[in-house]
Amino acid sequence: MAALSQADLANLNATMESRTPHELLTWAKATFGSRVAVLSALQQAGCTVCHMVSTAKVGLDVIFVDTGVLFQETLATRDKVASQYGLNVITLGPDMSMEEQTEKFGVLYLTPDGQTKCCEMRKSAPLQKIKGRYDALIGSLRRGDGERRSKVPILAVDPKLNCLRVNILATFTDQQLADYIREHRVITNPLHKQGYATIGCNRCTTPVLPDEPKRAGRWRHLGPWAMYCGINPTDLDRGTEAAIDLPKELIDRILGRKVDYAI
Ligand code: SF4
Numbered sequence: 001m002a003a004l005s006q007a008d009l010a011n012l013n014a015t016m017e018s019r020t021p022h023e024l025l026t027w028a029k030a031t032f033g034s035r036v037a038v039l040s041a042l043q044q045a046g047c048t049v050c051h052m053v054s055t056a057k058v059g060l061d062v063i064f065v066d067t068g069v070l071f072q073e074t075l076a077t078r079d080k081v082a083s084q085y086g087l088n089v090i091t092l093g094p095d096m097s098m099e100e101q102t103e104k105f106g107v108l109y110l111t112p113d114g115q116t117k118c119c120e121m122r123k124s125a126p127l128q129k130i131k132g133r134y135d136a137l138i139g140s141l142r143r144g145d146g147e148r149r150s151k152v153p154i155l156a157v158d159p160k161l162n163c164l165r166v167n168i169l170a171t172f173t174d175q176q177l178a179d180y181i182r183e184h185r186v187i188t189n190p191l192h193k194q195g196y197a198t199i200g201c202n203r204c205t206t207p208v209l210p211d212e213p214k215r216a217g218r219w220r221h222l223g224p225w226a227m228y229c230g231i232n233p234t235d236l237d238r239g240t241e242a243a244i245d246l247p248k249e250l251i252d253r254i255l256g257r258k259v260d261y262a263i
Contacts, residue, residue: 004164004251005243009155012255016154017171021052024154024168028136029058031253036136036166037061037090039127042077043199044188045140045169045177051186052168053138054085062089063130063137065231067122069098069201077189084187092126109203112222119229122201127161127231135246136164141232144174145198147215148228148235157244158233164244164254165233200229 016024028036038053038060040046053060064078082089094101101108101121108114141152156165169177181188191199195207197214208217215227228235233242246254 001245002248002251003243004157004246004254005241006153006157007240008243008251008255009153009157010240013153013155019154021049021168021172022056024166025052025056025058025138028138028166028168029056029060032134032136032250035134036138037063037130037134039063039137039139039165041065041200042074042081042189043140044181044186044192045142045145045172047077047081047186047188048177048180049138049140049168050081050085050087051180051184054087055184060087060138062087063127064089064091065123065126066091066093067098067201068093069122069203071189071191071199071202071205073189073191074199077187080187090130092129094122094126096121098122109201109219110221115204115219115222116230119231123229123231124160131161134161134163135250136166137161138166138168139232140169141167141234142169142172142177144172144177145214147213152234156234157242159242159244160233162244162246164246167234 038049040062078089108118141149143150143152152167152170154167154170158165189199197208199205200218204219206217206220230236
């Protein structure tokens with residue numbers, strides 16, 4: 001095994017900037033084979049990635065975290081994407097039901113510290129169940145989402161899952177996303193049409209007004225300091241020192257190093 005840091009990815013990330021989502025998708029499949037999957041909450045951009053995966057016929061599984069308190073519309077969207085796009089959606093969930101958690105810890109999501117703990121238990125911890133199964137996860141974070149995502153890199157290390165995150169839509173603008181969804185009649189969560197710009201748990205998500213930031217509807221009851229759940233490492237500032245451990249030959253393949261192993 002060898003270390004791959006965020007700093008090591010700088011040059012490769014620069015060359016990835018001009019690649020289309022489809023090219024990034026096929027690069028990921030060619031590089032990681034069966035050890036890459038999609039990670040999605042099946043919001044607009046996530047459903048778009050699923051459509052791209054389906055039409056590219058790259059045969060990737062989709063990892064979906066059901067916190068146990070998602071909207072019915074979100075679960076219906078997951079089922080529709082799976083059946084109509086012919087994708088294998090693997091649903092992960094927390095060990096405790098929300099009722100069990102509340103009995104043990106109280107209503108966590110009503111305070112900033114509690115929200116961090118609740119999101120950790122219900123969103124991030126379930127993902128640990130696939131740790132070691134994949135070397136890369138394809139996400140749908142976009143710079144057009146603004147805030148902390150305004151500079152999201154295409155490739156990012158995820159030390160908690162020890163894998164690479166591949167944000168194939170990082171450079172996709174709001175207009176490109178809207179055009180793609182319209183042209184391809186992408187399945188989307190019907191809640192988007194009811195004013196939900198982004199969609200998470202039913203306890204912590206509200207619609208937004210037209211002049212509000214997209215994420216204003218997330219943890220609105222906690223104020224503007226609660227914006228992200230922590231499931232995406234690039235939403236947290238880990239800097240260029242963050243690193244993962246992967247087989248040396250895989251790192252060479254990722255970085256495009258030509259190595260003569262016969263020497
Ligand atoms: S979004 Fe709210 S309910 Fe969902 S895991 Fe986070 S704090 Fe808990």
